[in-house]
Amino acid sequence: GAGVSQSPSNKVTEKGKDVELRCDPISGHTALYWYRQSLGQGLEFLIYFQGNSAPDKSGLPSDRFSAERTGGSVSTLTIQRTQQEDSAVYLCASSQSFGGAGNTIYFGEGSWLTVV
């Protein structure tokens, strides 16, 4: 697609429910990133995919968080048993490859999650 697409754009869920957030990266981009932006905070790195592999999941805040990527394209971030502190904007980004001097990552508009 023309840009990184995320859905849903807004999600309100009850505490304890599971949520799934979807990211469709730019076509041809092999690297995909998930970040979290909490109110008044910077961007917190969550996880990175190169193709379908996630070499480092250490940024995920707890074992309630998981992510997968299939077919080297779409990725899903799942939060189980949501808590109020999970409320944030979840940002997905993609790039043509990982690392590399000046490699630019392109962000989606984010999924706003509110846990009530």
Next chain:
Amino acid sequence: GNSVTQMEGPVTLSEEAFLTINCTYTATGYPSLFWYVQYPGEGLQLLLKATKADDKGSNKGFEATYRKETTSFHLEKGSVQVSDSAVYFCALSDGGTYKYIFGTGTRLKVLA
């Protein structure tokens, strides 16, 4: 580990004022440096970047110079407009890793 520190906001300026948003970094090796901007209700988008020491990135009247000796990448604009009101993020990427490290963001508000 790698880190980025940028000035706290919010920064409030009158239209046509000079803007500086400070950014310093800590990194091993030779990172690339970026400024991203987030306009209200929108996602982050790349504003400018520099990949080696003394490089100057520029776009839309904004400039930033990669200063290795001071480990800085300050964002400047000579004359801001109301439409520049946004949150600005400084970031670095180390070519040897996959993580892009972002600062906490600086909110800029420009008054007419």
